[in-house]
Amino acid sequence: MTGEKKIVIIGCGAGGGTAAQFARKTDKKAAITIFEQSKYSQYSKCGLPHAISGEIPKFKDLIEFSEDWFKKNRIDLFLETTVDEIDIKNQTVSAKKGNKQLKKEFDNLILATGAKPFIPPINNIQKNGSLINGVHVLRTIDDGKQVSSDIKKGGKATIVGAGLIGLEVADSFYKKGMDVTIVEALPNILENTIDNDMCEPVLKELNEKIKLYTNHIATKLEERDGEINQLFIKDNKTNEEKKVETDILVIAAGTKPDVTLAKSIGCKIGKTGGIIVNEKSESSIKNVYAVGDCTEYKDFVKKESVCIGLGSIVVRQAKTAGINAASGKDNLPKGVLLTRTSEFFGIEIAAVGPVKNAFQNIPVLFGKFKGSSLPDYFPGGKPILMKVGVHEETGKIVSAQAVGNNAAQRINTFACAVLNETNVEDFKKLETAYAPPIAPTLDALTLVCDVASLKFARKRR
């Protein structure tokens, strides 16, 4: 080795892989090494439910950057390799690939260790440290393949958790012709994604197509002949117990940042359990960056730490980390906007900024508007339900939610407003694109701000 910069990356998910890509773009000569536990190079975890449903034909289609790609870009990718030690004083990483012990020096280290599924305390869910047959999480391609092999048309599928992943998986099972049940401990679906009052169009679909138990906790599993057979659930309020027959159970109850290695070298861990990183994607330890689901970063609106769990943020952190680790200069905005979207049961949802219950001490008023994607006179308009959050004192737009037609692209416009700290009085005057077959003269974007603006004016009187 000569005087080239040495960069070691732990993890080759969207975080590690993207960091490597931008490190290489920034420094053509740097020696870049990635250690990855699984046998797959960078792939889309978010695509897993869509590979299960068959929308994406094969699981291997999810691979975005092949081993070959990394080779061509002179990035040493070690798959099926587990890091056992980081020596921060001597700046080395030790790893094991099969029987082979590896050791790499680094100038800069990037932790992209991701997160692990949270397994709720359900009786009998594990046997000898493994989930029993028919019980799954959905975090990796291997998880996805196992889920797929358990799918039977007409069979019964249960999902614990009605967040984004839970609903995406439920939709996949539904598309595969299964009889689907969702069990959610909280009083509503999508509690961290959109407000309860925005869920109505989704709930309508769910109630037609699947069985949903909110306010219910999964307590116990029953096997028959070594296979999962029944899930016992309990009503949070009445304590009434019910049995849900099920052939397959997917746990989608959230994740926990994987910070074992980070802790071993003394990285500061935040209150959400993630590695604390700054706008340069640096951890608290010199020369150590961290990106993705193992980290936490400031929320743009609340100025408080939030854990990172969105692919869109991961790749942006990773870009910054990769550039900086390769001696470039990059930084993130002063917080995350949490722009998010998903689609299930034919409904697109999207949001930016905290949900209503997460604002805590910040005084926020809300405008809500139900409109159509097209002018009234043009046939075929699709419903769009919107909500916008406005700071009661400053008038700045701090959040927005959309359910229905083009929710995601509409939310991108609001994301731009939140990033620019645009006042609702200015935003409502934004000229939106109008043409009869495309959008009304005043888009739902504008009209929802008119509602919020009226409330804002009343408060200021």
Add this chain to the structure above:
Amino acid sequence: MTGEKKIVIIGCGAGGGTAAQFARKTDKKAAITIFEQSKYSQYSKCGLPHAISGEIPKFKDLIEFSEDWFKKNRIDLFLETTVDEIDIKNQTVSAKKGNKQLKKEFDNLILATGAKPFIPPINNIQKNGSLINGVHVLRTIDDGKQVSSDIKKGGKATIVGAGLIGLEVADSFYKKGMDVTIVEALPNILENTIDNDMCEPVLKELNEKIKLYTNHIATKLEERDGEINQLFIKDNKTNEEKKVETDILVIAAGTKPDVTLAKSIGCKIGKTGGIIVNEKSESSIKNVYAVGDCTEYKDFVKKESVCIGLGSIVVRQAKTAGINAASGKDNLPKGVLLTRTSEFFGIEIAAVGPVKNAFQNIPVLFGKFKGSSLPDYFPGGKPILMKVGVHEETGKIVSAQAVGNNAAQRINTFACAVLNETNVEDFKKLETAYAPPIAPTLDALTLVCDVASLKFARKRR
């Protein structure tokens, strides 16, 4: 009459009608009068091509606010009524409805007189002051009905002008099974809407579906048995003459602001020929407001006057005029963004800010990116071509154009950036909404800014 505020509005298009609506909202007691030449209350002119195509079932569906609506809102709407005089000293308007002479006092007057189609000097196009049989403009419901009655499946239709309206009408004729030809004097289609290099996807469709002559001027019409028969066109460069057989000819060569009444009272007219208005929608004459296609207003980026010809701007001006005329307080942003969109031959286009050739002395660099609406691994992604304009010195985003999937909503996000004078370096870090079936982790929005940002960085070195 008691002490109520008296508001007179001339014209009941989107401008006049919307102004009345907001005047009423602002002042429940004001006496509001509208004089309208045609027999229709407020309807969508932009919808006319879609009523011709049949997408909108009937022309009367285009009426957005009925006579009855105005009556219910205690707005005196006089249809088929022509204003013959405004007495600015005595603040009265005289008008004629049939044989009846009307006279109304006003405290505030709103001019919403619109624009008239420009008729290019084509030999034989008029007879006794009227267009000959088979030749049409498309500005009113009556125009639309006449066009419709001339449509014959398998017949030949020619359109002069390849701007937005020209292409929308061409698409309508094509949908009706006609053999369509477009003649455009300029070297390219859509010259004022998107840049030449953005037209490729549209040109591809046009070349497959219709006959297009750019750089050609229509010179002469030939009749047979009192019906239009042939259009003579001339190549701008070679002077070569061609004949185009045609059963119907639509002139879509732009409009001229109708400022006859405005001139009669001394309103200042700008260099584009429109009534000069300010951010309060006031003309240069006290107590006289003007809105819509008869006006010109500052461009947000160029700070120069542009004529108004977009429904989205008209309703926003009208809202401001209506509120202010009723003694409320409202103002427009400090210029128009010209956010615009359309769809023809299956392609959605949209843009905000000046086209490249219109920037004149402003130094602007451009980023361009061709991407997909979905991640590579998700089947069914649709192409999206984007372009962003960035001020070479400040880095501010000053324009954007999009052709393809969800062009309009993507352009709305850029409109928000232009309005906020967002720097491309900040905008490219915007978290866009990501989910495999909806959008990639880095939307075309972001990637086009990456391209522009690289160019910007190089310029700054």
